[in-house]
Amino acid sequence: xxxxxxxxxLAKHNxxxxxxxxxxxxxxxxxxxLRKASxxxxxxxxxxxxCTALARATKCSQMDSTPPQCISENSYNFTKNLNRTLNQAAxxxxxxxxxxLAALESGIxxxxxxxxxxxxxxxxxxxxxDLTTKIGCAVVHCNELINVVCHYQTNLTNAVKxxxxxxxxxxCENGTDSCVNGLCPASSG
Numbered sequence: 001x002x003x004x005x006x007x008x009x010l011a012k013h014n015x016x017x018x019x020x021x022x023x024x025x026x027x028x029x030x031x032x033x034l035r036k037a038s039x040x041x042x043x044x045x046x047x048x049x050x051c052t053a054l055a056r057a058t059k060c061s062q063m064d065s066t067p068p069q070c071i072s073e074n075s076y077n078f079t080k081n082l083n084r085t086l087n088q089a090a091x092x093x094x095x096x097x098x099x100x101l102a103a104l105e106s107g108i109x110x111x112x113x114x115x116x117x118x119x120x121x122x123x124x125x126x127x128x129x130d131l132t133t134k135i136g137c138a139v140v141h142c143n144e145l146i147n148v149v150c151h152y153q154t155n156l157t158n159a160v161k162x163x164x165x166x167x168x169x170x171x172c173e174n175g176t177d178s179c180v181n182g183l184c185p186a187s188s189g
Contacts, residue, residue: 049136
């Protein structure tokens, strides 16, 4: 992993969160946009999460689909177009995870805005949740595939609010003046 790749992964994730915070993400196949997020934090990069993601990604074809206990993980392996750059693979994987929402015919119930594991949007939810604060990823080019693995710091669980809906940035810890691109400043914790 290089610093430019780390920054690109972080920027991609934060740009997806910005779109959600600003209310420009379509809610499944409903034709209606998701509600704006009032306290979506900017993600920060964690090198310790990168290390755990790298340990998984370097298993190449031996990597199973079950992450270690207590780790919130998104993973994707590319078996075609292996000539893509690691940056292209990371961006494409994040887009695949984000696009889970588009498969939902009736979208997410925006009244309570709760995340349920049975909806099949767990990868999307890890990126979209305002409970997610840190990310660390690894992108590994194996002989026959490219593994992209991201680990997240999040408290998101089944039947928990995905994010707090409301006017963008209205519930940031430090007020609206500190908001950039619809995202609250990263927490200092």
